[in-house]
Amino acid sequence: MAATTADGSKVVGGGEKSNVDEESKMITLFSSDGERFEVTQEAAAMSQTIHHMMEDGCVDDEGVHLPNVGSSILAMVIEYCNRHVASPDEKEDIRSFDAGFVNVEHHTLFDIIRAANYLDVKELMDLCCQTVADSIKSKSVEEIRELFGIVNDFTPEEEAEIRKENQWAFE
Amino acid sequence: MDAFPALIAAGATAVCCLVCAIWAFRPPSPNKHQSALTPTCCSCRDKATAASANGEMAIGGDEMNKTPAPAPAATGASMMEQLVPEITTHALSYLDCTSLCHLSMTNSAMRRAANDDGAWKALYHKDFTVEQGNITPPNGWKAYYAATKAIMNVNAEFYNIIREGSLPAMSHFWLNADYVKCINASGELFTGYNAVMNSWALLFNWGQDGGQGTDFQLRDVRARVLSDVAWVNMKVHVDGEPGPLHATNVYEFRNDRWYMVHHHSSVMVDPAPHNLFG
Numbered sequence: 023m024a025a026t027t028a029d030g031s032k033v034v035g036g037g038e039k040s041n042v043d044e045e046s047k048m049i050t051l052f053s054s055d056g057e058r059f060e061v062t063q064e065a066a067a068m069s070q071t072i073h074h075m076m077e078d079g080c081v082d083d084e085g086v087h088l089p090n091v092g093s094s095i096l097a098m099v100i101e102y103c104n105r106h107v108a109s110p111d112e113k114e115d116i117r118s119f120d121a122g123f124v125n126v127e128h129h130t131l132f133d134i135i136r137a138a139n140y141l142d143v144k145e146l147m148d149l150c151c152q153t154v155a156d157s158i159k160s161k162s163v164e165e166i167r168e169l170f171g172i173v174n175d176f177t178p179e180e181e182a183e184i185r186k187e188n189q190w191a192f193e
Numbered sequence: 194m195d196a197f198p199a200l201i202a203a204g205a206t207a208v209c210c211l212v213c214a215i216w217a218f219r220p221p222s223p224n225k226h227q228s229a230l231t232p233t234c235c236s237c238r239d240k241a242t243a244a245s246a247n248g249e250m251a252i253g254g255d256e257m258n259k260t261p262a263p264a265p266a267a268t269g270a271s272m273m274e275q276l277v278p279e280i281t282t283h284a285l286s287y288l289d290c291t292s293l294c295h296l297s298m299t300n301s302a303m304r305r306a307a308n309d310d311g312a313w314k315a316l317y318h319k320d321f322t323v324e325q326g327n328i329t330p331p332n333g334w335k336a337y338y339a340a341t342k343a344i345m346n347v348n349a350e351f352y353n354i355i356r357e358g359s360l361p362a363m364s365h366f367w368l369n370a371d372y373v374k375c376i377n378a379s380g381e382l383f384t385g386y387n388a389v390m391n392s393w394a395l396l397f398n399w400g401q402d403g404g405q406g407t408d409f410q411l412r413d414v415r416a417r418v419l420s421d422v423a424w425v426n427m428k429v430h431v432d433g434e435p436g437p438l439h440a441t442n443v444y445e446f447r448n449d450r451w452y453m454v455h456h457h458s459s460v461m462v463d464p465a466p467h468n469l470f471g
Contacts, residue, residue, distance in 0.1 A: 132272045139280050147283070155287035163298045172271040172299045184298050190339040191294040 049076070050085025051100070053093035058085075065103040070142035091137045095130075098123075099137050102146050124153040128170060274302045285312045290320070290338065310334050317341065322415050331420070340418045347451045348416070348425045348442060352409055358397040364390055368445060368452035378438050378458040408432045421446040428461065437461045 049066045051059040066086075067073040075081055088096060105119050124131060131150055138146040158166055167174060176184065276284065285293065285307060293316065297307035313334035318326070321341055330337035354362045367373055367389060375389040376382050383392045414427040422445055429438045443455035 129272060132276065135276070135280060135284070139283075151284045151287045154284055155292065158288060158292045158296060161292075161295065163295050166295055167299050170271045170273045170299075172273060172303060175300045180301075184304065188294040188298055190343065191291050 049081065051096065052085060052087045053091055053096040054089050055093050057093040057096075059093075059096060059100055061100050061104070062107070065100065065107045068103040068106060068143050068145070069099075070144070072141065088141070090140045092133075095133045095137045098130075098134060099141065099143065099146065103143065106145065120149055124149060128154070128157070274306075278306075281306050282309065282312060285309065286315055290316060290342070308333075308335055313338050321345070324415060325417070337418065340423075341416050344416045344418050344423045344425060344444065344451065345414065347444065348414065348427075349411070351442060351453060351456075352411065352429075356408060360390070360394055360397055363393045363397075366453055368447065368454050370454070373454045374457075375455070376457040376459075378460055380459075412437075423451065424455075429458070 047063045048060050049063050049072075051061060051066065051072075053059065063076065067076065072086055075086060091099070102123060106116065109115060126134075131153060135147065135150045135154070138150060157169060161169065166172065273281075285296075288296065293307050293312065297304045310333050317334055317338045320338075351366065354366060367386060369386045371385045373386055373389055374382060374384050375392055377392065377396070381392070383389045409432065410430045412428040412430060414425060416423060416425045422443070424441060424443045427440050427442075429440050431438070438458050439461050440459075441455070441457045442453060444451045445454050446452075
């Protein structure tokens with residue numbers, strides 16, 4: 023890990039040349055479509071995947087390539103991480119930020135869930151899964167189908183069977 | 194010469210979407226170039242496919258708050274079904290039992306996912322008790338959850354009957370058999386349906402140990418359900434009375450419903466820690 027001495031010069035452990043800016047300890051991330059993103063190491067470390075890579079010294083001169091995350095989703099994840107490391111104690115602000123953050127269409131939300139899973143950002147995963155769960159609550163079966171584009175493929179006999187199987191939950 | 198500006202625009206679009214290289218290299222006709230971009234291409238998706246998405250989708254597009262309804266991917270699976278199993282399991286853990294049931298009723302793939310045994314076991318431990326972690330319910334955890342919920346409701350009904358002081362309801366609630374027993378907090382034992390009903394009649398008439406106007410809170414309710422027998426333990430805090438009670442209720446499943454066959458109440462011993470040296 024890099025450390026800054028009193029006169030501002032940088033001491034890097036292991037003698038490796040990593041892509042670390044002296045002042046703000048940045049790291050470069052590359053999305054699947056080749057876009058570059060400069061983030062602070064602190065924000066990047068919210069992703070356990072990247073955090074472990076940094077710890078294990080697997081980050082080369084270029085930065086970290088993320089073949090599973092597209093640029094627009096990566097930009098959103100970075101925005102989330104930046105916001106959360108910036109002021110982790112301002113609960114009200116963060117809450118309203120989170121509420122605005124997940125106010126996107128479900129397709130995007132699922133992309134974020136996949137990215138948060140791949141990058142292992144637990145808080146973001148929790149936030150998105152809770153949002154999906156809340157959108158399912160108190161919806162009828164047909165409304166849930168519409169919401170996620172699920173196509174009903176039950177035969178009428180199966181429908182009756184399923185209604186019986188789940189009757190108990192609606193009493 | 195008209196083609197030249199169109200060529201520049203096409204080139205810019207292609208560069209913008211490197212991940213869609215395969216699509217970009219398909220022999221495009223000038224009109225359809227933009228709609229050839231795959232829906233998963235992030236930055237260009239909204240611009241390029243909005244038109245095609247609106248045209249393709251008939252499902253509930255108008256009722257959506259924000260954007261057009263999501264188009265099923267090329268494989269025909271909804272976005273829920275496209276999640277890998279480990280994410281699905283994690284996402285399901287945020288649902289309550291009603292939502293999980295609703296989800297299982299949407300289609301066969303969701304039925305498989307939402308009926309997952311592990312998901313229902315976790316929900317059971319969240320909603321009822323962490324006990325019984327090592328048992329294997331014979332019909333799976335979803336059925337066990339359902340049976341437990343049913344018994345908890347029946348048990349709650351018992352205390353509602355006591356609150357109301359309704360003897361007819363109590364007579365309907367117990368099994369009419371000679372082996373049923375009731376031991377109330379005073380320590381008296383009543384054996385057989387008739388004796389048990391008489392004891393309740395006395396209690397309701399005299400307003401003791403229940404009867405109208407008394408309220409209870411049940412705490413730490415724990416149920417164990419087998420195919421035709423179930424028992425429930427709980428602590429009963431009676432309003433206005435100092436000592437909470439332990440209670441044990443046993444039920445039998447006959448003629449498609451649960452009957453009470455045993456009730457035992459006793460005063461709780463004050464669990465103040467006793468010092469070995471004190």
